[in-house]
Amino acid sequence: QTPTLKIGYVSPATGPLAGFGEADDFIIEGINKALAGGIENNGKTWMIEIIKRDSQSNPNRAAEVASQLILEDEVDILTGAATPDTTNPVADQAELNGTPCITTDCPWQPYFFGRGGNPEKPFEYTYHFFWGLEDVIANFTALWDQAGVKKTVGGLFPNDADGNAWGDAKLGFPGPLAEKGFTLIDPGRYEPMNNDFSSYINAFKDGGAEIVTGVMIPPDFGTFWAQAGQQGFKPKVVTIGKALLFPSAVEGLGDRGVGLTSEIWWSPNHPFKSSITGESCKQLADGYTAATGKPWTQPIGFRHALFEVVNDVIKRAADVEDPDALVEAIRTTALPTMVGKIDWATGPVANVSKTPLVAGQWQKPADKLELVITTNVQAPEIPVGGTLQLLS
Amino acid sequence: MPDPVLSLNRLDARYGDFQALYGVTAHVNEGEVVAIIGANGAGKTTLMRSIAGLIRNAPESILWKGQPIGRLRADQVAALGIALVPEGRLLFPSLSVEENLIIGGQLGRRGPWNLGRVYELFPILKERRNQQSTSLSGGQQQMVAIGRALMSNPELILMDEISLGLAPVIIKQIYDALPGIVGQGMAAVIVEQDIAKALSVTARVYCLQEGRVSLEGRSDTVSRDEISRAYFGM
Amino acid sequence: MRVTRSSSISKAAMAVGLVVLLVLVAAPWWASRADLRLMGEIYLYVSLATLWNLLAGYAGLVSVGQQAYVGFGGYGFFALAMLAGVPVLVALPLAAVAGALVAVPVAMLIFRLRGAYFAIGTWVVAEVFRLVAAQTPALGGGSGASLPADIVKSLADSRDLREAMAYWLALGVMVLTVGTVFLILRSRRGLALTAIRDNELAARSLGIDIWRTKFFVYVVTAGLTSLVGGLIFLQKLRISPDAAFSANDWTAFVIFIVVIGGIGTLEGPIIGTLLFFALRETMAEMGTIYLIALGVVAIGVMLKAPTGLWGLIRARTGAELFPLSRRVQGIGRPEG
Amino acid sequence: MTEVLRLDGVTKSYGAVVVADAQSWSLQAGEALGVIGPNGAGKTSMFNLVTGTVAPNAGRIWFDGQDVTGWPAARRCRAGIARSFQVPQPFGGMTVFENALVAATQGAGERGAKAEATCLDVLARTGLLPKANVLAKGLTLLERKRLELARALCARPKVLLLDEIAGGLTEAECHSLVATIRDVRATGVSIVWIEHVVHALLAVVDRLIVIDFGRKIAEGEPHAIMASREVKEIYLGIEADA
Amino acid sequence: MEWLNAILQGTLLGGLYALFAAGLSLIFGVMRLVNIAHGDLIVLAAYLGLVISAGLGIHPLLALVLVVPAMAGIGYALQRGILNRTMGDDILPPLLVTFGLSVIIQNGLLMGFSADPQKLQAGALETASLSAGGLTIGVLPLLMFVTAVAVIAGLQWMFYRTALGRAFRATSDRQDVAQLMGLNRAHVFALAMALSLAVTGIAGVFLGIRTSFDPSIGGSRLIFGFEAVIIGGLGNLWGTLAGGVILGVAQAVGGQIHPSLQLLAGHLVFLLILAIRPRGLFPKMEG
Ligand SMILES: Nc1ncnc2c1ncn2[C@@H]1O[C@H](COP(=O)(O)OP(=O)(O)OP(=O)(O)O)[C@@H](O)[C@H]1O
Ligand SMILES: Nc1ncnc2c1ncn2[C@@H]1O[C@H](COP(=O)(O)OP(=O)(O)OP(=O)(O)O)[C@@H](O)[C@H]1O
Ligand SMILES: [Mg+2]
Ligand SMILES: [Mg+2]
Secondary structure: OOOEEEEEEEEOOOOOOHHHHOOHHHHHHHHHHHOOOOEEEOOEEEEEEEEEEEOOOOHHHHHHHHHHHHHOOOOOEEEEEOHHHHHHHHHHHHHHHOOOEEEEOOOHHHHHOOOOOEOOEOOOOEEEEOOOHHHHHHHHHHHHHHHOOOOEEEEEOEOOHHHHHHHOOOOOOHHHHHHOOOEEEOOOOEOOOOOOOHHHHHHHHHHOOOEEEEEOOHHHHHHHHHHHHHOOOOOOEEEEEOOOOOHHHHHHOHHHHOOOEEEEOOOOOOOOEOOOOOOEHHHHHHHHHHHHOOOOOOHHHHHHHHHHHHHHHHHHOOOOOOHHHHHHHHHOOEEEEEOEEEEHHHOOOOOEEOOOOEEEEEEOOOOOOEEEEEEOOOOOOOOOOOOOOOOO | OOOEEEEEEEEEEEEOOEEEEEEEEEEEEOOOEEEEEEOOOOOHHHHHHHHHOOOOOOHHHEEEOOEEOOOOOHHHHHHHOEEEEOOOOOOOOOOEHHHHHHHHOOOOOOOOOOHHHHHHHOHHHHHOOOOEHHHOOHHHHHHHHHHHHHOOOOOEEEEEOOOOOOOHHHHHHHHHHHHHHHHOOOEEEEEOOOHHHHHHHOOEEEEEEOOEEEEEEEOOOOOHHHHHHHHHOO | OEEEOOOHHHHHHHHHHHHHHHHHHOHHHHOOHHHHHHHHHHHHHHHHHHHHHHHHHHOOOOOOOOHHHHHHHHHHHHHHHHHOOOOHHHHHHHHHHHHHHHHHHHHHHHOOOOHHHHHHHHHHHHHHHHHHHHOOHHHOHHHOEEOOHHHHHOOOOOHHHHHHHHHHHHHHHHHHHHHHHHHHHHOHHHHHHHHHHHOHHHHHHOOOOHHHHHHHHHHHHHHHHHHHHHHHHHHHOEEOHHHHOOHHHHHHHHHHHHHHHOOOOOHHHHHHHHHHHHHHHHHHHHOHHHHHHHHHHHHHHHHHOOOHHHHHHHHHHOOOOOOOOOEEEOOOOOOO | OOEEEEEEEEEEEEOOEEEEEEEEEEEEOOOEEEEEOOOOOOHHHHHHHHHOOOOOOEEEEEEOOEEOOOOOHHHHHHHOEEEOOOOOOOOOOOEHHHHHHHHHHHHOOOOHHHHHHHHHHHHHHOOOHHHOOOEHHHOOHHHHHHHHHHHHHHOOOOEEEEEOOOOOOOHHHHHHHHHHHHHHHHOOOEEEEEOOOHHHHHOOOOEEEEEEOOEEEEEEOHHHHHHOHHHHHHHHOOOOOO | OHHHHHHHHHHHHHHHHHHHHHHHHHHHHHHOOOOOOHHHHHHHHHHHHHHHHHHHOOOHHHHHHHHHHHHHHHHHHHHHHOHHHHOOOOOHHHHHHHHHHHHHHHHHHHHHHOOOOEOOOOHHHHOOEEEEOOEEEEHHHHHHHHHHHHHHHHHHHHHHHOHHHHHHHHHHHOHHHHHHOOOOHHHHHHHHHHHHHHHHHHHHHHHHHHOOEOOOOHHHHHHHHHHHHHHHOOOOHHHHHHHHHHHHHHHHHHHHHOHHHHHHHHHHHHHHHHHHOOOOOOOOOOO
16 A cells, blocks of 8 residues: 555636636646656655645635645645635745745735835745746846837736735836836836726826736736727837736737737747656647647646646655655755746745746737747747847 | 306415415306405405415316316416405505506506596596605595406406595595496405495405304395304304 | 413524534544634535625625625734734724724715615625725735735644634634624514514614614624634635635525525524535535535526525424514414 | 694695695694595595605605605604505515514514514404415405505504505495404594595595595595585586586 | 826726626626626636637637627526526525625636636737827727617617616516516516626626736726726616716826826725715616
């Protein structure tokens, strides 16, 4: 009888964030298959059981299932993914209960500072890997420099965890943009699910913005983009976080979706491969499309990488049954994964490891939309696939 | 003797577990006015509601011109030409007085009754036609309720305690009008507490006691004694 | 002839209830950590449901905005504990008092509304609360805030004791709310409340000061709901406007619980909560299917047992666990 | 004799409909006053004004020597004005006994066993005792009307306002109702009774007022009033003898 | 100019709210039914529009020809099959049933269509605009506003001038007595719901053209619909339009002052109006 380790996994499978959880079943199935023979630790083989729980896109529910996983299922490692609404409540429960916890898929500032983190006194049990605002800013500005348009940027930041972080005077866009010679028009934070962006469009028109940026949910961007068209506002570059991640969201915009730009955290063209299966990014993406008939999405790589880290940690832990030993193994991770190298020793703060970020544009070379990488200032190892084209 | 238009055969009626009528057998002939009397809670209202279809019964227990109607819904019964003036008036508050009357006629059955004739019968209603029906006094509301039932040009009109709350002058008016109302071949069943009045305007009378028929007779021949026995079972 | 308020069933129920309560108080010695936490959550939902039932089922105040007070209590507690450094056990009752105080001006405004208007009005007020919380940077604004682990750890040194404390707090709050509601209902005021629910015109004409009676109930409910809210977010550790003022979590599910269990009875909210958690514990991992099942149960119960499960049981057996109703004995045939 | 209730020029209209037109009258302690008038004359409206469910446009209402014009309905009831509603307004979800208890505890301010005793006594007198444990929504119309009377009595009023409680009763029932009201009156309660069942009214009241179009058109000894030409014409609908 | 523009855009936004609210207002007026699922039904209609316009390759506005009757059919069936059995004095049972429906529709759509955002492609219409005196007006919002006015005019006329409207009002007052008038209440209520959902069909298709949608967005728009209905007053469809416009303008003007005030301004105006006129501005029926 091989002993079993339990891995808890919390993500939004239903509710407005369900897009982020769409690939979960596919990834978990793949991992289960790959690790069917168990994981070897100190000469002993351990089976792993991944227990998946749905946060229903609701932070209350996320906290609840996280605590259930900890207390009832007594998981050995807790993992979670997708936006601060899931990662933060999950990590908070783990921290209080002393359960090793790995999360991903949320820029690190809203994760770390959003939880009241203090770089001097890091969290003890909770670790995170993803990119940060400095990366997205570097990529976006590089993108805009390429475009050679007037350096006036309209900002659309909602009053949610992402929007507040991106728009934050200290951590977010305003400072670096000013340093790099961009003028930011930031009318203020709007409430998510906004029905009317006229006041923003007015301000952008008045200020002569040629670039628009922000971090939005798809319905909000859809409303803004339609109203911009109706009210005669024609920016040359529109670079929006979150809303343009999923191909379906961009396809929905029809012809007006072509030419929009966005951050790219993962793509089939990334030159990485799995530490478990040896698959390339392309193979993973193709596998997903073959299994589900759906186009690849960016979270796929990160979900896979999450379990790569888990696998690696279990292999290396001095004592897999001791939470502190597991945490020590997490802390000392240095693993090349599907999303790049994950190493907490090199992070901006002790609990965070950064992954490479690039940016690109939705283009339509043939009759199908493609996300083309046009900037790789931050991660030259990721190849550029084309050049930026202006909107109008 | 003509066939009855309405006959009740061993009609039972219940509210949940509580049985209110036990095997009531009765009939109404064409153009005939029948009185139902009985003490409080004897089941008079229940009887009227059963006929009108507001309480579901065994199909065969109520026959309308020979057809079983016990199981029909109230709207289906209304379409057959049976109208009820419910106890307590029950007008439609969000309809004006006139609309309350019009909706009574919305089945579109042909006959002598229309808005004009109702206003002739109750002139005060014409004055108040555009007012909300709730703002009428109790008596005025009763007039609307009667008018509303008449507007459907029914063949049988059921009137439950129509004189309740009316000033004597109006009661007089209504009873004076009754022959005119039923004169054109309309049959009527009236529930009335004023026994003398009930007997004076009807051809036959049924007395209910605790859900059973305790007396049946011709209005002009029943005696006071028989009635008080039938009322209280003494 | 005499008037009695308790039946043999209710006497037995009270005795059994007392024993059960003792067993529950001892739970930290016999239950697992997970069970403690789950039971704590159940108690908090029983409290919310009981309070909403007092409002809607007895006072006729169908509020769909009670999340305003859950959220207010949560934020109040976070503000006191995090920003002002007030000890947890003091911050919680203070949050309750604050909740009762803000309910005063809110009541003055929304008591002008009736029926469905009142319902929507309470919802809008809760939205206003949410938006205001989202505009309060000190508490994280739209991003939310996490309760520093130190604050929770200050509750008790050892983890076991801390978890037991959290459990007892929840149990205590449940006993407090159910007890308070029971006492209100048994009092003259409770009678007045039911009268108002049934017919305001008559209630007014029989000497009941409608506004004051409702006001009292609304404010008490708001205070206790805030207390529950504070405790909820002590457990959740993290607060954000959407989570704190979630209409689904703190009102829709609560309405579901009360109506399914049996509105206008004290037993209903308890039965409803148990059913709700039974469903959740067995099905929640089925994702969409679970939620669809929840919807189907709501519709099914409303079609088959519109008075709720307890209503159904009571209609069959006439049972009443809490001695509330008054029966006149010795009037011949027993009826009703 | 002292005056318990007085209306001074009380006026109320809904748009063009005047329901009370400068009404003035008073009620003495222990007196029974009958009110008649055609349907829609404004009788019920007058009760609404006296009990405070409707506010007058002009005029003052005095009760027990105090100006109560601005008082809310509840306060007037606690002070001693109770009414029955023409269209019954039961608390449907409560038992008959609880309906009565509301009046005894809220209106009369009684407590505990005393309130319960009051209710049982009143229910017995109004014949509702057998229905004490029945939910009020299960009552028939006439039982509801009796409940109106019972509740008003349980509030232990100084002034009892009755709005059409004799309609629909059998003769025997009517007799016992008259007896009940006489008893009430004998305990010193002043009564104002609106009734279309004139013979019942005449068996109780000392004085009669007639209202038409919101105006008091006659006042005085009951039999004399009933015999008057005006009442015969507008109310009884009999041709007045020349 | 800025302010003028804010008011103009707010008015147009009000048209959207009124369109969302018209169906709600109708059944609220007829049945006192607080339909929690209304927002989700709008989203359902948007998906119907998607399936039809993508399936047949037609313009979404043309798809209305099928969406509207389909939604009406759904409404009729829903009311007759389920909701009718919970109608009564108590607002809670139907409220809970529609809550159940809301959850079922949302998750059913999630199973059928996944959480991916979708949009209806209306081509040039989406961004077409008219300019007048320095103001730019989108053709689509204008079209929505005009549609809202037309729908509301139609409903108002139907409600107060036709036999069907009279039947609606009578049945809403007293169900059993309406039966006595020969009205089958099950049918009357079902017709009201059919009509309400027909309007919802229009709202859904416009919503889908206006912005992207996914199964979960219905609820967040519901509150504005209710606010519009209540500001206007029960039973008055024109009032609902006025309510929508007041709400839209308040939000736009609030947003012009500062974006954080946008929603708050709408809610505060709503509360203010109710504080002064607890039954709404132009009520025609008792609440
Ligand atoms: N909705 C109901 N639920 C339960 N029982 C009822 C209901 N309606 C009437 N009853 C009972 O049915 C019996 C008959 O009532 P019904 O109303 O038919 O009497 P009635 O002869 O019309 O009396 P009244 O003269 O008081 O109007 C009564 O005992 C009454 O209590
Ligand atoms: N809220 C109101 N709005 C408009 N008119 C009203 C209102 N309330 C009552 N009225 C009118 O006032 C008049 C008096 O009504 P009231 O109910 O006082 O009459 P009443 O004398 O009690 O008659 P009844 O003997 O029929 O009960 C009626 O004509 C009625 O239409
Ligand atoms: Mg009757
Ligand atoms: Mg009257």
